[in-house]
Amino acid sequence: MTDDSTHSRRWLWLSIAALVLPPLALLLVHSWLGWEGERLWQQAQARLKAEGETLDFMALVPKPVPDEDNFFAVEPLKDIALVIDGDETKGDPGSRRKQLENLCFIEGTQNPDRPSDDCVAYGIKWDAKAWASYYRTSGKLVMPVDSGNPGRDLLAALKEGDPLVAKLQSGLDRPFALITPAWEDRKIPRMLAAIPMTHFSAFQKLMRLLTLRAESEVASGEFAQATMDVRVRLRLAEGMGREPTLINGVMATAMVGVSMDNIWSLLESHGTSASDLLALERDLARLDMSTVISTAMRCEMAIFANSMGFFSEPQNSAETAYLMQAAKTTGGLREQIKMMTMLALWHLNPRAVVQGNKGRGINYLLDSQLLPIRQGGLKGLAEAEIKFEKTERQLLVDLDIMSMLMNVALPSVGSIGSKALRTETLVHQARLACALERYFLQHQRYPETLNELVPTFIDKVLLDPCDDKPMRYARTPAGRYKLWSLGFDGEDDGGKVIASPQDAPSHPKPSARDYPGDWVWSYERLVPLAEE
Secondary structure (H helix, E strand, C coil): CCHHHHHHHHHHHHHHHHHHHHHHHHHHHHHHHHHHHHHHHHHHHHHHHHHCCCCCHHHHCCCCCCHHHEHHHCCCCCCCCCCECCECCCHHHHHHHHHHHCCCCCCCCCCCCCCCCCHHHHCCCCCHHHHHHHHHHHCCCCCCCCCCCHHHHHHHHCHHHHHHHHHHHCCCCCCECCCCCCHHHCCCCCCHHHCCCCCHHHHHHHHHHHHHHHHHHHHCCCHHHHHHHHHHHHHHHHHHHHCCCHHHHHHHHHHHHHHHHHHHHHHHCCCCCHHHHHHHHHHHHCCCHHHHHHHHHHHHHHHHHHHHHHHCCHHHHHHHHHHHHHCCCCCCHHHHHHHHHHHHHHHHCHHHHHHHHHHHHHHHHHHHHHHHHHHHHHHHHHHHHHHHHHHHHHHHHHCCCCCHHHHHHCCCCCCHHHHHHHHHHHHHHHHHHHHHHHHHHHHCCCCCCHHHHCCCCCCCCCEECCCCEECEEEECCCCCEEEEECCCCCCCCCCCECCCCCCCCCCCCCCCCCCCCCEEEECCCCCEHHHC
């Protein structure tokens, strides 16, 4: 056999290999993608079934209730979430939202010149004089001539909102608080992530108005009116917490949390009647932050699964490729090559890649959110958030083909568990504080232990969500009491806090994860741990 013949055969086999092997490799990769994607999706489905979870969004939304039983059926709030013909300004719902938003003559909370309103965190009384001076100086409100009563001056400046607030107060005793229209009557977009949140801005502005009104009413001795304004806040938060999305759950948590300063001011004043205290405690009892967040997480998982489905549709291929490009990490050539490889694999078998990402995402949501809150409450969720932060960051760096789309579509949870844990603790403390004030009105003293409140003033001693033991309680030498929770660090400091931002600006606030003190409810300025 000649050298030329051998050379020709070698080139023949190389040519055949060049023609056959690439398609065969693509076929093998395509098959592997299909197998791996289906495996991850089947695993997720089996876990969902075993845990009794569903991806049916409409099965998770609240059921409608009669208007006469619904706080949100009062005229200023009726159909507040309805969008007509895609136009948020159209019809009665648009007019109602605009009416609420026009009350925004009070700015948000980020202005460093605003006086402090961290009453409950540090036992510091709300300073009506400082607030009246601030609004006169800043021009945020049209203030009357100084009458010597700053609370009444502030209320005069807020008088424009009186008729609307009165209408809201008329629905306070209705047993339900569900934002209207009912979910069954809303036009739900095919992509659930695009559900409009038209009520957000209106609610935020209304809450700011109610906050200042309530504090000004307490300062003016109008305790019954202040109680009603605080209750309106709580009912608004209750309705927000029943909306089946994570962003609504986050908003509800914030709305409840900032209401606690108003409640603290009311109870600190010692002017609230027993009937108003009972009504306030009943409204607080409706607020189960653990249920709010766990329901929001379940709905968010359904929204995630729904969103993932759009990645496999041919008409959405351009948008998918764009999102995948946006998900790449900053870096050099290696990361760019990795991203190009991921895009090529997605184009090779988009359905399998989507199925795998959806399956892995659902497993991640179960492990990092739903199971921790089910097994350990909000404390368990807060701990899981810290544990999974590193894992989530690593997924973003690795850009694994079965994680890349998942990283784009996963909800951003952040520290919602930690924030909700703090809020739920405050709700328990506020409920106990209402019962303690009712006890005081009857006995002219506070009980030696919380057990004396049961069953006349409260059904049971509420627990500290940080360790599921009874809330700590002690009477103080000044004649009142303090309630305290262990806080994030899980250590009992005897009801002490670290220095407030006014005393030590660099110290973390009680809502921060690294806050090392207790969470205390007391009507005396709290002694910082740093001063002992």
